[in-house]
Amino acid sequence: MNVRHAKTCLLGALALCLVISCFADRINGYWLNNLYDIGISIILAVSLNLINGYTGQFSLGHAGFMAVGGYTAAVITNEFGALNFLAANGVFVVALFAGGLAAAVAGLLVGIPTLRLRGDYLAIVTLGFGEIIRVVLQNVQYVGGARGLSVQHGWTNFFWVFGLAAVTIYVIAALVNSTYGRGFIAVRDDEVAAEAMGINTTKYKVSAFVVGAFFAGIAGGLYAHSKQFLTPSGFGFMQSITFVVMVILGGMGNMIGVIIAAILLTLLPEGLRMLSGVNHLGWIGETRMIIYSLLLIVLMLTRPQGLFSFKKRSH
């Protein structure tokens, strides 16, 4: 990817999002909702790609970070009543940012055990973290406990979802493609050699967690103000797995592939659901989760290096 003009590309993308956002009310509500889901999935998959793909740390706690960000942002905006357009967007940005920061702090806390753990053991710790978040949310009555938290404002719009997705992509691409950021890949490739080459592996691993969690938190805030209802069970283990699958399917550390995988995997269940309306294909809709799982198995068997990874040469 040519990142020489990355900043220009980012500004262009933001402008485009703004323009589309002005016409978003012409898009059918169902599709708009799907679009939001896609954008949010992109943010989550790309940010997880920094941790799992580029830095090679196996994290299963991304839904946990998302929950921290979502609940934080929702609690903040629920403090406000009806606001005019400008004030609403202002409060929303602050809330999203606060959600991101809260998730980043959680990322720091989870990142610290990575100093000692790797591979499966790290996966177990992050899995535990995600579950802890879920159980804590279930038991804190202030945020509704198991009943869930309703979010008053549906402030999520096209601009914020895709604008922030563009920012996420930019930040992570810029980070990884710099001399500084080659350290992430060096840590993944060979930790001992990286350390011997003067790379502070601890700092890189923790930064990956903090940055990845920050964007997951932002995605959580967007999700909260799009669905307007949060339940702890929505941020369970299966949700984290979905994001991991997006990263693996797209090809670990392959930015474009991961984005496409995020789009496909968000649309796939919806597409299968739609088929249930078609006369002779009703059975597909009813068994869509089975088909979804089977498709994943087939993809993993046939393209283990990632669906969109063409770089690997025969060797």
Added chain:
Amino acid sequence: MSNLLQLDKATIRFGGLTAVSELDLQIGRNELVGLIGPNGAGKTTAFNLITGVYQPTSGGIAFDGKSIVGSKPYLITARGIARTFQNIRLFPSLNVFDNVRAVFHLHLHGDIRHALWRGKGYHAEEKSIADRVMELLEIFQLGKFRDEPAKSLSYGDQRRLEIVRALAAKPKLLLLDEPAAGMNATEKVELTRLIRFIREKFQISILLVEHDMHLVMEICERLAVLDYGIKIADGPPAEVRKNPKVIAAYLGEETKNEDGG
């Protein structure tokens, strides 16, 4: 002038095993020293002590006049000790250029914010890094492989790239861990020339761990011999070669009678 590297009775024990025992070793500036010994003598352990992978159980290690005991490996590299590995450890998924570039973060002025903001300063710095990486690669005739994945290079080229990568850290002391392992006779001759060249061109000290006696005898000014973690000889190759203890360590019982002299 003080020695560049000074090991002072450095000792490391793993449980009941003393892998390196009271090792005294000095390396002067621009000196080329060989560390030899039979298998399992503690050579690589000594390397790991110097680079901070292991911490000595007792004794001291000083580099450039300051103690480096307790420092993390990456900080020791930043201080000026770079190494290669016995079994090549490049970054396999990065290309040749990026393998070397990754090390240049040591010399970066900008940090994470520069990488994100991508201002003028960032591009200027990346450009100058790219130039310096290419300059290094060209010196070792690796420039033509710049976009190849490191793992696709031939064995000899990978060895060379690993040395280039270590040199990118701008070390004052270069540690080479069995650079001739797995090389054929022609490649060894080439390597001998390369080590001499590096020393002259970069004016650095080199500590060489090697099994190949011929190579070591030929290029080292001084040899330290380890056996069971204990230094049994230290001196010019010609002297070490005649040392009965060394002969005993390598060849065993034949010289047992002469032992003790």
